[in-house]
Amino acid sequence: MAKRPETHDLNAILKAASDPTRRDILTLLAQEGPLKVGDIHARFDISLNAVSKHIKVLERAGLVRRRCEWREHLIDVQLVPLAEVDRWFRDLRSIWEMRLDALDRVITEGKRDDRTDDAS
Amino acid sequence: MAKRPETHDLNAILKAASDPTRRDILTLLAQEGPLKVGDIHARFDISLNAVSKHIKVLERAGLVRRRCEWREHLIDVQLVPLAEVDRWFRDLRSIWEMRLDALDRVITEGKRDDRTDDAS
DNA sequence: CTTTCATTCATCCAAAAGGTTGACTGACGG
DNA sequence: CCGTCAGTCAACCTTTTGGATGAATGAAAG
Numbered sequence: 001m002a003k004r005p006e007t008h009d010l011n012a013i014l015k016a017a018s019d020p021t022r023r024d025i026l027t028l029l030a031q032e033g034p035l036k037v038g039d040i041h042a043r044f045d046i047s048l049n050a051v052s053k054h055i056k057v058l059e060r061a062g063l064v065r066r067r068c069e070w071r072e073h074l075i076d077v078q079l080v081p082l083a084e085v086d087r088w089f090r091d092l093r094s095i096w097e098m099r100l101d102a103l104d105r106v107i108t109e110g111k112r113d114d115r116t117d118d119a120s
Numbered sequence: 121m122a123k124r125p126e127t128h129d130l131n132a133i134l135k136a137a138s139d140p141t142r143r144d145i146l147t148l149l150a151q152e153g154p155l156k157v158g159d160i161h162a163r164f165d166i167s168l169n170a171v172s173k174h175i176k177v178l179e180r181a182g183l184v185r186r187r188c189e190w191r192e193h194l195i196d197v198q199l200v201p202l203a204e205v206d207r208w209f210r211d212l213r214s215i216w217e218m219r220l221d222a223l224d225r226v227i228t229e230g231k232r233d234d235r236t237d238d239a240s
Numbered sequence: 241c242t243t244t245c246a247t248t249c250a251t252c253c254a255a256a257a258g259g260t261t262g263a264c265t266g267a268c269g270g
Numbered sequence: 271c272c273g274t275c276a277g278t279c280a281a282c283c284t285t286t287t288g289g290a291t292g293a294a295t296g297a298a299a300g
Contacts, residue, residue: 011138014134014138015138017134018131018135018137019287020131021288023208026212027212027215030213030215030216030219032219033223036246037246037247038246038247046289046290047289048247049247049248049249049291050290052247052248053248053287053288053289057287068247070297070298071245071247071295071296071297071298072245072246072247073246073247073248077216079212079213082209085205086206086209088143089199089202089205089206092147092150092199092202093150093199095147095151096150096199098151099150099151099152139257141258156277157276157277157278158275158276158277166258167259167260167261168277168278169261169279170259170260172277172279173258173259174258176278188277190266190267190268191265191266191267191275191276191277192277193277193278241300242299243298243300244297244300245295245297245298245299246296247294247295248293248294248295249292249293250291250292250293251291251292251293252289252291252292253288253289253290253291254287254288255287255288256286257284257286257287258284258285258286259283259284259285260282260284261280261281261282261283262279262280262281262282263278263279263280263281264277264278264280265277265278265279266275266276267275268273268274269273269274270272270274
């Protein structure tokens with residue numbers, strides 16, 4: 001009954017995006033295209049294993065895709081799931097606006113009531 | 121030399137937003153308007169202190185604002201900093217598109233070079 | 241066969257994060 | 271004067287997280 005099976009978990013996405021190193025990895029991939037794990041490692045001051053783990057986190061969040069050609073793993077950025085974040089933002093704002101609208105309506109009706117009261 | 125002094129740290133914003141309880145607090149505030157810390161606490165199954173800490177995190181990220189009227193602290197959601205997240209997303213996508221454009225240009229020039237070579 | 245290579249797996253460690261409980265603050269109503 | 275009340279501060283505990291390091295994998299090259 002899930003809306004879209006491929007929809008990635010907002011929580012995983014935000015958690016993945018909340019680490020600066022991982023954001024840097026995404027940026028690197030965006031500007032250089034698919035890279036091997038080792039190539040990514042070459043750009044950072046952390047161990048290869050740390051990079052590997054970050055990539056796994058990004059992968060679980062759907063922000064990155066892996067194409068294995070035996071021992072070479074090509075990692076590619078995948079921006080689609082970030083739309084989920086955008087959606088959350090939009091939903092929040094819409095909830096906020098709905099409240100303001102309701103408030104506005106109450107005020108307006110209040111004024112009409114006042115007028116009605118005056119007329120009666 | 122910061123671009124905008126009021127610009128909140130993207131890292132703080134994403135870290136704050138990456139916790140589900142905090143997102144719930146933001147949603148609650150969006151739909152109910154400014155609330156006291158205790159009122160927020162009443163809606164969750166965690167201690168008042170835990171709520172207090174979450175609010176502090178949100179506050180540091182600029183996602184919430186506090187108006188103290190002596191011992192009653194009114195907490196209000198502040199959506200503006202979320203635009204920073206949006207901006208990050210947009211920047212990332214633009215970097216990605218720039219790479220594709222460059223790639224496209226290379227291919228086109230490659231074809232022109234081929235033709236030139238054939239002509240010479 | 242043995243070495244090489246790119247990567248993951250398995251541990252381990254320190255620091256951060258989320259939570260709890262208890263003490264503190266300080267105007268206000270008795 | 272004294273307790274109440276909303277909220278923070280301080281200490282502590284446990285789980286998660288980011289990182290390091292070393293072993294394992296297993297085709298391919300020699």
